[in-house]
Amino acid sequence: MSGETHPLGNVTRAPGLRAWLTAEVTASPRQASLQRLYYGWRRLRNNPTAMAALVALACLVAVAILAPLIAPEGYDEQNLAGRLLPPSGAHWFGTDDLGRDILARLAWGARITLMIATLVAAIVAPIGLLVGTAAGYFGGWVDAVLMRVNDVFLSFPSLILALGFVAALGPGIRNAIIAISLTAWPPIARLARAETLTIRNADYIAAVRIQGASASRIIARHIVPMCLPSVIVRITLNMAGIILTAAGLGFLGLGAQPPMPEWGAMLSAGRGHLTGAWWLSAVPGAAILITSLAFNLLGDGLRDVLDPRSE
Amino acid sequence: MRVAGVARQAGSVLVTLVGLLALTFFMGRMLPTDPVIAIIGQTADQAAYDMVRHRLGLDQPLYVQFALYARDMLTGDFGNALFTGHRVADDLRRAFPATLELASLAILIGVGLGVPFGVLAAVYRGTVFDHVIRIVGLVGYSSPTFWLGLMGLIVFYATLGVVGGPGRLDVAFLDSVEPHTGLLLIDALWDGDTDAFWNAVSHIVLPAAILGYGSMAYISRMTRSFMLEQLAQEYIVAARVKGMSRWAVIRRHAFRNILVQLVTVVALAYAFLLEGAVLTETVFAWPGFGRYLTAGLLAGDMNAVLACVLIVGVIFIGLNLVTDRLYRVLDPRTR
Numbered sequence: 001m002s003g004e005t006h007p008l009g010n011v012t013r014a015p016g017l018r019a020w021l022t023a024e025v026t027a028s029p030r031q032a033s034l035q036r037l038y039y040g041w042r043r044l045r046n047n048p049t050a051m052a053a054l055v056a057l058a059c060l061v062a063v064a065i066l067a068p069l070i071a072p073e074g075y076d077e078q079n080l081a082g083r084l085l086p087p088s089g090a091h092w093f094g095t096d097d098l099g100r101d102i103l104a105r106l107a108w109g110a111r112i113t114l115m116i117a118t119l120v121a122a123i124v125a126p127i128g129l130l131v132g133t134a135a136g137y138f139g140g141w142v143d144a145v146l147m148r149v150n151d152v153f154l155s156f157p158s159l160i161l162a163l164g165f166v167a168a169l170g171p172g173i174r175n176a177i178i179a180i181s182l183t184a185w186p187p188i189a190r191l192a193r194a195e196t197l198t199i200r201n202a203d204y205i206a207a208v209r210i211q212g213a214s215a216s217r218i219i220a221r222h223i224v225p226m227c228l229p230s231v232i233v234r235i236t237l238n239m240a241g242i243i244l245t246a247a248g249l250g251f252l253g254l255g256a257q258p259p260m261p262e263w264g265a266m267l268s269a270g271r272g273h274l275t276g277a278w279w280l281s282a283v284p285g286a287a288i289l290i291t292s293l294a295f296n297l298l299g300d301g302l303r304d305v306l307d308p309r310s311e
Numbered sequence: 312m313r314v315a316g317v318a319r320q321a322g323s324v325l326v327t328l329v330g331l332l333a334l335t336f337f338m339g340r341m342l343p344t345d346p347v348i349a350i351i352g353q354t355a356d357q358a359a360y361d362m363v364r365h366r367l368g369l370d371q372p373l374y375v376q377f378a379l380y381a382r383d384m385l386t387g388d389f390g391n392a393l394f395t396g397h398r399v400a401d402d403l404r405r406a407f408p409a410t411l412e413l414a415s416l417a418i419l420i421g422v423g424l425g426v427p428f429g430v431l432a433a434v435y436r437g438t439v440f441d442h443v444i445r446i447v448g449l450v451g452y453s454s455p456t457f458w459l460g461l462m463g464l465i466v467f468y469a470t471l472g473v474v475g476g477p478g479r480l481d482v483a484f485l486d487s488v489e490p491h492t493g494l495l496l497i498d499a500l501w502d503g504d505t506d507a508f509w510n511a512v513s514h515i516v517l518p519a520a521i522l523g524y525g526s527m528a529y530i531s532r533m534t535r536s537f538m539l540e541q542l543a544q545e546y547i548v549a550a551r552v553k554g555m556s557r558w559a560v561i562r563r564h565a566f567r568n569i570l571v572q573l574v575t576v577v578a579l580a581y582a583f584l585l586e587g588a589v590l591t592e593t594v595f596a597w598p599g600f601g602r603y604l605t606a607g608l609l610a611g612d613m614n615a616v617l618a619c620v621l622i623v624g625v626i627f628i629g630l631n632l633v634t635d636r637l638y639r640v641l642d643p644r645t646r
Contacts, residue, residue: 156624157583164338282462289455
């Protein structure tokens with residue numbers, strides 16, 4: 001990146017990167033959008049809780065990536081002689097009822113949590129954007145039908161609806177992801193529709209339309225990019241709920257199946273050891289709490305960046 | 312004008328209701344297994360297969376099947392629950408009071424703490440108190456309810472022994488309370504059985520507190536932002552200038568103006584308790600609606616599951632409708 005040439009001439013960007021990012025007059029659309037990102041980042045940096053959340057999530061990603069180093073023995077290495085050991089130097093978070101190290105399972109489980117979060121976001125964002133922008137742009141009966149469907153999905157708490165889908169599809173992590181995605185798209189669609197309504201009558205849209213751009217081109221190239229920032233923020237905020245729903249499904253035995261170290265399922269295994277081994281349920285629950293708290297805080301911070309009026 | 316508004320709202324509710332039925336109907340058909348084979352087994356011959364298929368109505372066109380399904384659901388015929396051996400409607404009638412009692416107590420806790428906390432946080436904005444409320448609230452809706460339940464049981468039941476354990480009553484009291492309303496606290500008082508009453512209290516207090524914590528987090532956050540909006544208005548300054556005391560302004564002007572919005576929030580929080588109840592009831596072995604739903608799920612009993620999903624949807628639509636109406640009644644500007 002640092003070696004690239006400046007769009008205006010042969011100025012290398014590295015020494016004047018900050019100057020380039022804060023220039024009063026932008027020379028290219030790319031510079032303008034990078035500037036916006038940079039200013040947003042500066043505002044986010046001033047928000048200590050959001051930064052703490054970002055650090056926590058970065059740690060989570062690091063733990064997930066480094067799981068083979070943290071726990072080279074894997075997540076299913078049983079040691080029946082060392083069952084239900086309390087936290088100690090050898091086992092920081094103790095061992096479970098099959099003598100498996102809880103820290104190892106927690107680290108490998110971070111992969112599952114992040115995989116669920118990423119996949120749900122990757123499924124929900126396109127669906128929500130497609131439905132929302134189409135409803136907002138076309139209006140009329142397209143809007144009416146799509147928003148009715150949306151209302152039906154929104155008239156359930158997400159966990160209940162996800163339970164219904166899992167009941168129909170059968171338990172398992174893949175079906176859990178499908179079920180959660182089916183419950184998570186409506187708020188995104190609603191948001192994208194609202195954003196579309198505010199820009200569909202803008203002059204620049206009219207200009208592109210007069211140039212002969214098709215509806216799909218207008219939506220894909222000129223409306224979706226405008227909706228993206230708020231959709232990303234909303235997905236970040238909803239990620240906390242998504243993680244809680246996934247953990248809830250795992251807890252009920254309908255998500256990831258044993259021996260997978262999904263945090264909710266690990267927690268449920270601790271139910272039988274309330275009096276003796278509190279760490280079985282305390283540790284994975286704390287991990288879920290910290291992750292969802294981090295997403296909530298980061299989402300709050302991002303929202304403040306996008307909309308300085310909201311406090 | 313008003314009649315047209317009501318008619319349009321009724322139409323929109325009707326459409327949503329049909330959509331709800333379609334969704335649960337569709338869920339019932341998504342099953343990867345053939346329901347006919349599930350009943351008669353793999354080895355039955357074609358004639359038996361056709362007969363069962365006919366009796367289940369599966370040989371009818373899809374729209375006829377849907378119409379029959381909708382008729383059954385709307386008349387309260389949810390079929391039989393295979394895992395209990397009773398009719399689903401009867402099971403639900405037995406389970407629902409337990410959830411109602413739990414949720415009502417939880418919402419009392421949520422409103423009783425959430426509203427004052429929210430008002431105070433707005434009034435003392437930016438102070439330590441405000442931040443503490445914010446953090447308590449954030450933890451409240453970031454933490455898995457089932458985990459809080461387990462931790463509560465470990466601390467208050469297993470370690471300290473100050474609350475009753477799982478279930479609604481100790482085993483000794485199980486058959487001593489006559490079911491009048493199904494709400495144990497009221498039934499026990501009805502019979503003047505104070506021992507049973509206090510036993511029931513000791514059992515309900517922990518799950519209700521944990522459910523209520525979630526509502527409190529939501530209600531206090533919303534109350535705070537509503538109050539901040541009001542406190543920034545000019546009429547507040549005007550009232551202060553004319554000599555009203557600070558708290559009189561807050562109580563008589565600002566708070567009164569957020570009441571309408573609060574009703575919506577509380578109704579929504581009440582509805583979301585149903586979701587929390589599914590997990591909380593599982594942790595506390597609470598014989599209510601949520602545990603019935605999860606038991607049905609684990610037994611793979613679609614009749615029970617779909618009935619529960621449908622009922623939650625209907626309750627949601629109903630509560631939305633009620634709050635919408637209340638909004639119009641309470642806020643003169645919307646008339």
